Amino acid sequence: MDRTGPWLRAAEGAMLLGPDGVPAPTVFAEMSALAAATGAINLGQGFPDEDGPRAVLDAAVDAIRRGMNQYPPGRGTPDLRQAVAEHQERWYGLEVDPDRQVLVTAGATEALAATLLAFVEPGDEVVTFEPFYDAYGALIRLAGGTHVTVPLTAPDFLPDETALRAAFSDRTRAVLVNTPHNPTGRVLPREVLQTVVDLATRHDAVVITDEVYEHLTFRVPHLPIATLPGAAERTVSISSAGKTFNTTGWKIGWLTAPADLVEAIVSVKQYLTFVNGAPFQPAVATGLRLPDAVFAGIAAELAAKHQLLAGGLRAAGFEVLEPDGGYFVLADAAPLGFTDARELCLRLPELAGVVGVPVSAFVRPDHAAGYRSLVRFAFCKRRSVLDEAVARLGALAAAR
Secondary structure, three states: OOOOOHHHHHHOOOOOEOOOEEEEHHHHHHHHHHHHHHOEEOOOOOOOOOOHHHHHHHHHHHHHHHHHHHHHOOOOOOOOOOOOHHHHHHHOOOOOOOOEEEEEHHHHHHHHHHHHHHHHHOOOEEEEEEEEOOHHHHHHHHHOOOOEEOOOEEEOEEHHHHHHHHEEEEEEEEEEEEEOOOOOOOOHHHHHHHHHHHHHHHHHEEEEEEEOOOOOOOOOOOOOOOHHOOOOHHHHEEEOOOOOOOOOOOOOOEEEHHHHHHHHHHHOOOOOOOOOOOOOOOOOOHHHHOOOOHHHHHHHHHHHHHHHHHHHHHHHHHHHOOEOOOOOOEEEOHHHHHOOOOHHHHHHHHHEEEEEEEEEHOOOOOHHHHHOEEEEOOOOOOHHHHHHHHHHHHHHHHOO
């Protein structure tokens, strides 16, 4: 008798089990524990260490005081669903019915889980780019699907068109696209996204997007797949408030999609969390309605923090691969003489009092060769923390 259950089998398929069959900690938990044990600055896990817009925080406090502390409606509060619809129209020109085409979820991760569980059956294939956020592999496996990847290789982190086309087959049920991309920070260009749409249309696949960094771009604007020709009728667009408004602990996400797709996802979501975050939903609605200048300021502040950390990494001897957006910068440790980024990350607390994450954690072991010397560092921290991290990284340069 198989006593592991589907989650443990999914974890095993996503390389999340240790040699004894017990679920292993993720690389983020491992490196965060290392930072805590050594007093190193944790630039491994992507969470901010300062609060977001005051108006958003005050709205949550006000909602609690007004008694919004019980179950919200299953699809989300009407005002937040309306705010999401307004957001899609305001920023991208997408018309969305707040009552039939919007679903509020427990962060983007639940939206991804519910969508994959709704549409993927055993034997179906799901295409993603690689490197990929670690939850993707486990969620695809949990749904019974087969994970097919298309590499994004340094230095530009763009897919080869031939490889992208070859990844699709008659068994392709869905394609999951993350842009702006974690961990590379690449904003995928229109021609790549249109190729994805065309291939999904040809193979009658659902397009699932992870757009949590949509407002955090530096040089190029975010382009939602749903705006492209042929995309709207088959696309589930997913985002969340956590990254934009520095409220990662609130876990308020949402998805927009055609009504029939939302219905299918609701049928799964209602048995996952059911509902969540009642007082945070009006607060996120407040955030989505903030002026354009606030969103521009959030992105500009993050871009300045990136430049601060990137400069310190270059001075320490890393080769820096510039992101288009997001929370992270990739740095190649090969110029420092480290060809194994995991080995370096384990030693960084001792060498420089800083923690990063090896990019190999975002790829399958047999695909790691092109990423082996790359480290991901988070710059979504207070400037004083980044200043200290840069000063500490100087020890690497001094030791060369």
